[in-house]
Amino acid sequence: xxxxxxxxxxxxxxxxxxxxxxxxxxxxxxxxxxxxxxxxxxxxxxxxxxxxxxxxxxxxxxxxxxxxxxxxxxxxxxxxxxxxxxxxxxxxxxxxxxxxxxxxxxxxxxxxxxxxxxxxxxxxxxxxxxxxxxxxxxxxxxxxxxxxxxxxxxxxxxxxxxxxxxxxxxxxxxxxxxxxxxxxxxxxxxxxxxxxxxxxxxxxxxxxxxxxxxxxxxxxxxxxxxxxxxxxxxxxxxxxxxxxxxxxxxxxxxxxxxxxxxxxxxxxxxxxxxxxxxxxx
Numbered sequence: 001x002x003x004x005x006x007x008x009x010x011x012x013x014x015x016x017x018x019x020x021x022x023x024x025x026x027x028x029x030x031x032x033x034x035x036x037x038x039x040x041x042x043x044x045x046x047x048x049x050x051x052x053x054x055x056x057x058x059x060x061x062x063x064x065x066x067x068x069x070x071x072x073x074x075x076x077x078x079x080x081x082x083x084x085x086x087x088x089x090x091x092x093x094x095x096x097x098x099x100x101x102x103x104x105x106x107x108x109x110x111x112x113x114x115x116x117x118x119x120x121x122x123x124x125x126x127x128x129x130x131x132x133x134x135x136x137x138x139x140x141x142x143x144x145x146x147x148x149x150x151x152x153x154x155x156x157x158x159x160x161x162x163x164x165x166x167x168x169x170x171x172x173x174x175x176x177x178x179x180x181x182x183x184x185x186x187x188x189x190x191x192x193x194x195x196x197x198x199x200x201x202x203x204x205x206x207x208x209x210x211x212x213x214x215x216x217x218x219x220x221x222x223x224x225x226x227x228x229x230x231x232x233x234x235x236x237x238x239x240x241x242x243x244x245x246x247x248x249x250x251x252x253x254x255x256x257x258x259x260x261x262x263x264x265x266x267x268x269x270x271x272x273x274x275x276x277x278x279x280x281x
Contacts, residue, residue: 003055003089005081009140012054012093016142024051028143030134033057034074034188035083038178042147043087045175054141055084056093058100063129069273074191093141100136109135111165114157114251118264119275122241127158134159138170146170151177151185153262153277157251177277179205185276197270203235204276208243208263212280215263221245221255232267241266241273245280257281 006012019026027050029042039055046053057080064070077094084092109131120127138146146163148156160172178186183205184198193201207228214224229240246253248260257280264277 001088002085003081003092005092005094007094007096008099009095012091012140015091019052020142025145026050026141026143027053027145027147028137028141029053029055029147030137031055031057032059032073032188033080034076034191035080036186036188038149038151038186040083040087041178042149042175043084043089045173046145046147047087049145052090054091054093054143055089056137056141058095058133060129060133061097062132063126065123065125072192074188100133108132109162111158111161114154114161118154118242118244118251119266120154122266130155131158131162135162135166138163138168143170146172147175148172149177150174151187151276153264154251187274189272189274192272194270197236197272200236201269201274203232204237204265204267204274207231208265208276208278212263212278215245215257215280237267237269239268248279
């Protein structure tokens with residue numbers, strides 16, 4: 001059965017009201033479309049944990065600090081709907097910009113602490129846009145559980161912070177990163193890579209895995225970081241924005257994995273910004 005495609009908040013609220021009246025639990029998977037197996041793994045997790053699952057598709061202009069990045073972001077609604085049909089998603093919520101940000105919209109949700117550094121330092125206003133749209137989607141869908149991938153690890157911690165700080169009645173669940181066979185983290189942005197650049201892209205993950213292994217063996221952080229960046233640059237990455245070791249719970253900077261930690265990176269390859277992270281420690 002095809003999932004029902006809903007484009008207005010009024011329709012969505014009526015459907016969710018009926019589900020809730022029947023005692024059903026609701027899960028939500030917020031996306032910007034261009035769905036890949038990473039997104040679909042979140043839908044599967046939602047189907048296992050909840051009676052109903054809503055997948056939202058909205059390319060949020062407020063989280064793009066580069067207009068060209070927003071313009072070039074893949075838009076594949078019809079293909080996305082076919083993929084969700086196979087997973088028996090219940091509703092696909094596809095609002096337009098006027099529905100999400102009507103005339104006079106003047107509110108922003110802002111999170112401190114976990115938004116500092118990493119992507120927060122390189123994408124001005126990005127996490128304000130994420131926090132604002134996620135808060136809206138949580139209140140619009142009235143979901144009991146929300147499913148996010150660990151690939152966007154900083155975003156995951158931001159969303160958890162929002163739910164905790166604003167007393168939102170929703171459980172935010174992080175799900176493992178899904179990778180291609182060569183180790184590249186699945187991302188909608190991978191569609192923008194040329195065939196040649198796609199062959200270079202796995203070097204980010206390979207460099208990070210090698211760095212993590214040597215860190216666990218007691219290697220020097222500064223030397224290992226420099227070697228990993230050099231490896232990525234030799235593979236064709238033109239700008240490594242960051243390669244950091246951070247505490248897994250609050251993203252505090254670390255120089256050794258003496259507590260649960262994540263290794264996080266962002267770099268540009270052939271005009272496409274790629275990010276990744278892996279657990280260390």
